[in-house]
Amino acid sequence: MLQIGILLIRHYKLLSLAAITDVLDTVNKIYHKNDQPAPFTITLVHTPEMEHLSNAFPAYASQPITADGRFNLVLVPSFTTDDIRDAIAANGAYLPWLQQQYKRGAEIASFCTGAFLLGASGLLDGKIATTHVDACREFSAAFPTVNLLPDKTVTHDSGIYTSGGATSTFHLLLHLLELHCGVEIAVRTAKIFAIDMGRDKQSYFSTFQPTRNHHDDLVASAQQRIEASYQEVGTIEEMIKDIPSSRRNIVRRFKQVTGVTPIEYLQFTRIEAAKKLLEQTGQQMAEVIYNSGYNDPKAFRKVFRKTVGMTPSEYREKFNAARS
Structure with missing residues (x-):
């Protein structure tokens, strides 16, 4: 029987904790129905001052981290807060x-x-590791020695597993079930929860969210210029025209503040515009390409696939509301 400890961290996301426990409980029930011993013993692990949280989950055993408990598998749910630094500090124990x-x-x-x-x-x-696709830049900045794979749904390295955002939780749980219970149980669980077992990438769920909580007026001016005229501008010189700074200085400051170069920022802005057109309109592909600032269809498709992880047509097929 696998001894599983689930951390009751401060700022835990209830949906994440519920998904983890629901899947594990479901597998235990499958074994019970087959007159087999349950494969998992689930314990909620907390700091002494967070013991009151465990009372909200009476179905599970609980213990403080001060107890001499040993686990085969420890699970860390997602945070519900956007202030990750504060969340880490609150869970330092x-x-x-x-x-x-x-x-x-x-x-x-x-x-x-x-x-x-x-x-x-x-x-x-x-x-290697992964996390929510929209948190990858912040993660890389905080932990540069980790080999982050932003497009991956699940990673496994030396007994440590990570998953991407939201529903990627289920893909990691299926991976763990396959390792500890076998393929048959993993497939059966996937069917119960209607999980697509074939998804191994999450890049197409990404949304370009440029950094704005800075106080560099020069960079902010360049950002506004790009976002207002991404359909027309094509070179750095056009982007920084009339901005009182040298090309070298603005490129340096821009990357320092936003994490990307002005050209990359322009590219991400255009691709995000193209994604919205593919999601929300019935425009022909040639119109989408032109309206997102590209003149070369081949170049557009190459950049789109590299950035998003699928072709523009595949993206429209998956996300266009009119096709739902």
């Missing part, structure tokens, strides 16, 4: 506990932004 569990042989899995807690523990240093 778990960091040495996670390190200890790993040294004792436990596997550890994080879901969505829960990867930030693993990153802070140092357990992901030098390993």
